[in-house]
Amino acid sequence: MSETTPAPCAPEDVRRVACIGAGVIGGGWAAHFLARGYDVTAWDPAPDAEEKLRRLVAAAWPALEQMGTAEGAAPERLTVAGSLAEAVADADFVQESAPEKLELKRSLLAELTAATRPGVVIASSTSGYPMTDMQTSAGDPGRLVVGHPFNPPYLIPLVEVVGGERTDRAAVDWASRFYKAAGKSVLTMDRELPGFIANRLQEALWREALHMVASGEATVEDIDASITEGPGLRWAFMGPCLTFALAGGEGGMAHMLDHFGPSLKSPWTRLEAPELDRALRDAMVEGCDRAAGDRSYADLVAARDQGVIDVLRATGRLGGTAR
Amino acid sequence: MSETTPAPCAPEDVRRVACIGAGVIGGGWAAHFLARGYDVTAWDPAPDAEEKLRRLVAAAWPALEQMGTAEGAAPERLTVAGSLAEAVADADFVQESAPEKLELKRSLLAELTAATRPGVVIASSTSGYPMTDMQTSAGDPGRLVVGHPFNPPYLIPLVEVVGGERTDRAAVDWASRFYKAAGKSVLTMDRELPGFIANRLQEALWREALHMVASGEATVEDIDASITEGPGLRWAFMGPCLTFALAGGEGGMAHMLDHFGPSLKSPWTRLEAPELDRALRDAMVEGCDRAAGDRSYADLVAARDQGVIDVLRATGRLGGTAR
Structure with missing residues (x-):
């Protein structure tokens, strides 16, 4: 399907990551990779990008140290390149976090595949575009994947990995392994789905919230x-x-x-439910059985209770929960 | 609108709570009220109800002690009554947590208003029925409110309080004050809304999850x-x-x-969004401004980062976030 050559190194041997686009998300990625002990080269066309990026990394660093950084990790291992080509020249992996504009993403990804060493996997942070739509102009689309993070990427573990129609499956697998090695929680998707997984769930909740505010049923604070x-x-x-x-x-x-x-037939949200047929019922039951593993109901209740207590304590709400 | 006399005591002076229905939710309420230092009288028609209830309270007690119980609080202050009338005879407040069957709720609430001292507020734990539909058979509907908890009621702070068409506003206010005094986080709603607030948001997310499983887009574990x-x-x-x-x-x-x-026009969920007109935009912006108060953007980012770190640490996920 593509002419991608094997990546130049194993996912666990990545040493230098290029972050293309250094706003809130790209800068957050840079902070994450630095904390995990990678060399990071960033590039962003905005004139004040370097100053903002270094400020973001400096602001995030105490949090990252609290969480435990990798040996040798240092904010000083961040280089800001003068051009896109310079930024990716030595990169073993590229994370693109440009603004969400389809034409911009298309041309940027095409430019990146041309400038990056053969086989280096290039991931886009897009939260909205399927890779199939973004990889149309790339000469070498097989190594282009989506690696969708959550804000801030240096704290929220989740990254959703999925390829486009012209992406090699090997690139998807390589990226998934790389992100795991870099300390992320990875959801690898077999097919493109608008909004991926977490954002579809989050978006359903968000739209219901907007409906409630629009109709005066609840305030922002209530929600x-x-x-x-x-x-x-x-x-x-x-x-x-x-x-x-x-x-x-x-x-x-x-x-x-x-x-x-x-x-599910009740009007408890504006979202209509699917038909709860036998297949869906069984899929839900079997999935929960797998998730429970050999834990009994009592085990799960105890784990939930302890978890809630721990979260309440961690967020300062034990002993004073009243609003 | 009703002939309800004033409640027999101020919300802060409640001493005895009756829990009618002692399953997972009713029993959870009993555990909560016991931990907050109330005398609790429970009633449930099931033959093994007392044994199950005492087991639930005993299982929850270590968690409750971890969170800090009120002075004098003790599981021994739970009485299981032989009849509904006996259970509510001395109660200053009644929490009804019977199964979700409309006819059952109607007759039970009618029976409760007849058996309870005049003016005592009676709250239903219903997650689905509007009080307007449940209070139709009650001779004294003015003091009937919904007090909708989350599972388990002894750990999750939220309770949603709302009246029906025939409920006195004073009963809604009394119940809100009482729940606050009893350590809950209270959302008082001005009008009935199917699913209240939190469940509408949760249900939107849940239905989208069911759609994804039904169409093979994601597994239970992915979600x-x-x-x-x-x-x-x-x-x-x-x-x-x-x-x-x-x-x-x-x-x-x-x-x-x-x-x-x-x-919002993107197909990122099956739930269609409302029109993002000026009024909705402004309501969202002003609500967030109120929520932020005098905290700057940097303050909020710092609070979010610390919160995520605290939650990750509390739930044992620092230093090993990969799946």
Whole structure:
């Protein structure tokens, strides 16, 4: 499908990362890679980019030290290049974080494939465009992947990795391995999906929130408090599926779906639910069974309770939870 | 609108709480009220209810002690009554947590208003029915409110309080004050809304998750990891609105909406967004400004970063975030 040659090194042997675009996301990536002990070369066409980038890295560094940096990691290992070509010349991996404009991404990715050593994987931080649409102008599209981070990339572990139609599967796998080696939590997707996974979930919640504000049903403060004082506490360590499985008591997700399934017809959000047929029911039940592993219901409840207490304590809310 | 007499005591002077229904939610409420130092009388028609309830309270108690119980609080201050009338006879407040069946709720609430001392506020834990639909059979509906908790009620602070058409506003206010005195985070709603607030947001996310599983776009594990490794970390202490305001950089929610507003037309979820007109834009911007208060952008970023680090540390994920 492509003529990509093998990457010049194994994902675990990457030494130099190029960050193309050094705003909030690109700069956050630079801070992350520096903290993980990589050499980082950044490039951004804005005249004040270097000053802003160094300020961002300096501001983030105490947080990164708190979390534990890799041996030899230092903000001084950041170089700001004078040109895109210079930035990527020695790079073993490229993270592109330019503004979300399709034409800009297209030409930038084409330029990057031309300037980067053969086989070096180039990842885009895009939160919105499928790689299929962005790789159209690239001479060598097989090594172009999406590596979608969450803000700030130096703290939130998640990165979603997916290729476009012309991406080599090997590049997707290489990028996934690289991000794991760089300390990220990786979700590798088999196919392109608008918004990827986390943003689809986040966007559904966000749109419902906007509807509620638009119709005067809730204020911004109500919405934020309803999450931070409620489901958000659980979601920091237990996802929505396993959380709902616990709502089914000892019967788990099966009981929950069989009992609350009819509520999917209720107008509890503007989003209409899918048909809860046998296949979907079983997929949810089996997924939760896999997630629970050999932990009993009592084990899961204990883990959830301890997690909520730990999160409440960590965020300073033990002993004074009233608004 | 009703003949409710004033409650027999101020919300801060409540001494005895009756928990009607003692399953996962009712039992969780009992554990919460016991930990806050109340006398609790429970009633549940199931033959094994007392045994299960005492087991639930015993299992929750170590967690509650970790969080800090009120002076004099003790699981021994739980009484299990032999009848509904006995359970509520001396109660200063009643929390009803029966199964989600409308006819059952109607007759139970009617029975409760008849058996409880005049003016005592009775709250339903319903997650689905508007009080207007549940209070139809009650002779004295003015003191019936919804007090919707999150599981488990002894750990998750949020409770949503709302009345029905025949509820006295004074009963809603009394209940809100009582829950605050009892250590809860209270969202008092001015009008009934299916799913209240938090569940509408949670349900939108949940339905999108079901759609993704149904169409093979993501697995249960993908969905849970996408939240716990991503947005869920922030939502434990910063709601979706303020989180998105930070995504706008120093320009805040105004920049975020002006820049990313067009993405509301993108198919990033099955939920269609509302029209982002001037009024909605301004409501979001002003709400975020109020939430930020006098904290600068740098202050908010620092608070978010510290919060994420604290949550990662509290949930055992510092130093090993790769899946």
